[in-house]
Amino acid sequence: MVFNSYTFIVFFLVMMGLYNLPISWKSRKIILLLGSYLFYAAWNPPFILLLWLSTVVDFFVGRALYTQENKAKKKLLLVVSLIGNLGMLCFFKYGAFLLENFVTVVNALGMDYHPAKPNIILPAGISFYTFTTLCYTIDMYKKESKPVKSMLDFSLFVTFFPHLVAGPIVRPPQLAPQFESPKKATAQQIYEGLFLLSLGLFMKVVLADGMLASPADTVFGAQKSLHTLDAWLGVLAFSGQIFFDFAGYSTCAIGVAACMGFTLPENFKYPYAATGFSDFWRRWHITLSAWLRDYLYIPIGGNRKGPFRTYINLMITMLLGGLWHGANWTFVVWGALHGLYLCIEKLIQDMSKKSSLDENGSVALPDQKKNMSWGFMKAMFVFFLVNVTWVFFRAPDFTSAWRLLLSMFSSVKDSKAVLPSLDVLVVAIVIVLMVLFHWRMRNTSVLQAAAKMPAWLLGIVWSAMLILLILSQESSGSFIYFQF
Template sequence: MLFPTGVFALFFLLVFLAHWALRRHLLADRWLLLGASFVFYAHWSFELCFLLLALGLWAWGAGRLVAPGAHARPPWRLPLAVAGPLLVLGWFKYADFFLAEAGALLARFGLEAPPLLGIILPVGISFFCFQAISYILDVARGEARAEPSPLFVLVYIFFFPHLAAGPIVRAAHFLPQVAAPSDPRRIPFLMAGLLILGGLCKKLLLANTLATQLVDPVFRDPEGAAAADALLAIYGYAAQIWCDFSAYSDMAIGVAALLGFHFPRNFDQPYRAASLSEFWRRWHISLSSWLRDYLYIPLGGSRGGEARTARNLMLTMVLGGLWHGAAWRFVLWGALHGAGLVAERFLGLRGAVAGPRRWLGMLLTFHLVCLGWVLFRAPDMEGVGGILTALGRWEPALVATPLLAALTAFALALHLLPGDWVERLERRLVALPAPTLGVGFGVAILLIVTLGPSGVAPFIYFQF
């Protein structure tokens, strides 16, 4: 079920009304939210809802076993607890990848390759597996309590606004909200509406248009692309993936806010970063902080000297790349970012800078990120080579047009807006009567739907 569709609008209206009607009955309301989340996911696959249920129950039971003071917890309990979600993730996401690599190796020695399993990747599996791991580890560290009933844990992991593509919300942050009654007097209607409206605009007008008219045609056939086509498609994909993913995050935050829940911010103008380390503090913040707290720091972080720090950075980013997809291009994408972070640390370029040096850092960081996006977007390594080769093909452009160039520039220029634009606009609009705001939002949504291309493409991060 996609956010910018009539089906979701009707679904959410029913959930919204029922949720606030049950606000005085906490358990009944949480059962409602859990049922709504499974209906939301069943729109893609009813059968895989049972996988969600099994994973959630595992996380709840594991939390009971690894909680501090749980019967003098033996050391094997925590690795076993975390292994459950990791095995689910590994089976669905990486089994066919490793079988294909093993088959290629066997073929070199004239041996028969094993058949692929044809496993279908569940939508959002990486996100809800990481949610489960977050709960288990937060409980083990004493940062969240082990819930006596599975209900709240299941709502935390599978709450439908973040189920398919995040943000990855920490158990210590979200479980107290699940356990407390929602207060209808504290619903930030205007803020939520602005986030949803901005998300619709970024997704339907910008991301979908750039995808269908520029990025997809060039990356699908790089052999027929000229240098201008390839270059604009690379910039276009940088704009598309930011508009697409930040749109989902904004709408998820807005939808959750209308139900009385707070999600953390997931993007902070990432292309304004003057270094890769700053980029990862601004891009997909919930994932980068998850990797830092649950992978980089447990590996040793920056303790133990520069060599070990470089190793930990590389391992974290390579595994982060592999998290995005079972393909060597994602591994190389993670390695590129890891090597960049190591180089920045070695050269002392991680600190905040100002003036011309900052602008130069922003320019270099943006183009390094764009180079990584080629690995991210191309269907395979042959496609990567095709795009890079096309950059040297000085022929008349076939796809790039002034209109698409202007649309790409406009999407990237949104980074020049103040970081608190929602709060500023909210302060200006708060004095307007509610009917006026309602009509304004309705007209804006109608214009966005009318001006955008027909159909709604799935969000990019659904595949992860």
């Protein structure tokens, strides 16, 4: 079931009606849990058992981790949780990938080995709910938060349908305590939630699917070299498509949760206005970035063991972050490029800190106006380099990625134009407006901006989004991050 479908609209209205019945809080939570399982079952009902198994195991293991004082037993329990969660993730998501690479290596060594290809179906959202349950058991091991009191609350923490399939990735203190006492959305929460739901659907249906998906698919699906303009417009189209698609999902999820009185963490904050690559990852897929920082980068040493180890730790984190997105070496290269960007940025920052000290050892303060202009220039440079990485993220293989990069940065003989003039115009307008909007909004939120707008203007904007949604509703494709 996807947010951008009539089925979900009916499901959401029924859930709102049942959830607001004058019944006990426990009964309302059971309705939420059953509704969440139904939401997930719309993809593949048998995988509910996998989700349920992960929930049950981590609930009891987490409680045991928190109370266990024997260090050896405590580590054993954590290993059990890690093997259980990561084992399922590796089998379903990386099983075929690992087998394929193993066969390649074995055959390269001269052995003729050709096993049957496994027919493994990837459960929807397994990367997201695995990270959700993992952070719970790790937190219990470190005693950074208290165990969830009941199985019902923990099950809701894991399976709450707005965030279940594609995030945001929630931490125990962010959501679990909200299930302890009765929740009923205020009129303001419902108003804001419906606005965010409308905005998220507009981003997905009208912008991502309606305006940008087709030119992106055309360019990335080309089998021959392209004109430089078409190559760049296709990559820019995907850059906008993946933002509007994923940020649209997160916006919908936050809005749906708000309509029921719950708060989910922010997942995007105008990333294409980032003035650096660390800034980009503080704005793009915020909950994943924070997860990788707290549960991978810092535990392996972070920046505490000298510059060289810092660069190694950054690369390891981004390589695994790339692999998290998909079982393909192109995702690893995508992560490696971001790791390289972060390492170079860190090196430049360290050198700048030394050179910016005056004779008294103080840092010279920059001129604010010049700083704003310089900041925008840096944002455009970061946006340019991020677009280069999207080539590897979207391309099906290295041959396609290399062919597209050559088209972007050189005039290739026999290249051809594949985008019609209307697509060229639409992509150019949408991307320019997106970047300007990101820069204008980089230090605020959409709800804060909406609150400052006159009621009549907000009404016009909201109505226009709804009208365009209705006109574009033939698009009901899955969100891009469902495959991760």
